[in-house]
Amino acid sequence: MIERFLPLLLLLGSNIFMTFAWYGHLKYKGSPLLLAIVASWGIAFFEYSLMVPANRLGSNVYSVVQLKTIQEILTLVVFAGFSTWYLGQPLKWNHYAAFGLIVGAAFLMFYEPASPVTA
Structure with missing residues (x-):
């Protein structure tokens, strides 16, 4: 059971770091670009870890x-x-609708149709 959920928890943590690395600097647009790059790169280390x-x-x-x-x-x-x-920056209805379609696509990725029964 843990072998199914541990990767999911690690992926969740990785995505939190990734999101801060990629987008966190947007809250501080007045800071130098080089600083944003170096800080993002440092955060990305934990994402990859x-x-x-x-x-x-x-x-x-x-x-x-x-x-x-x-x-x-x-x-x-x-x-x-x-x-x-x-x-x-709150999400709007169309963002939720688009996310819903992506979740539907993900469902199809995991869907395994039953094999037809042959007589």
Whole structure:
């Protein structure tokens, strides 16, 4: 059971670091660009420190395509919260609708149709 959930927790943590590395500096647009780059690069180290083991462990349970899909869904969830909470840019109905379509696509990624019964 832990082998199924540990990669998900690691991916979640990785996405939190990734979101701060990629978008956190937007709250401080007055700071020098070089500082933003160096700070983002430092934060990204922690992202990779979680992402690499998440993918390594997760590949024992999930396909690579499934891992990438999980990562993208977590990215959207983390980013939606980050955008609203940290950057003060709330999401609109069309953003939620677009996210819903992406979640539907993710469902299809994991859907395994039953094999037809042959007589």
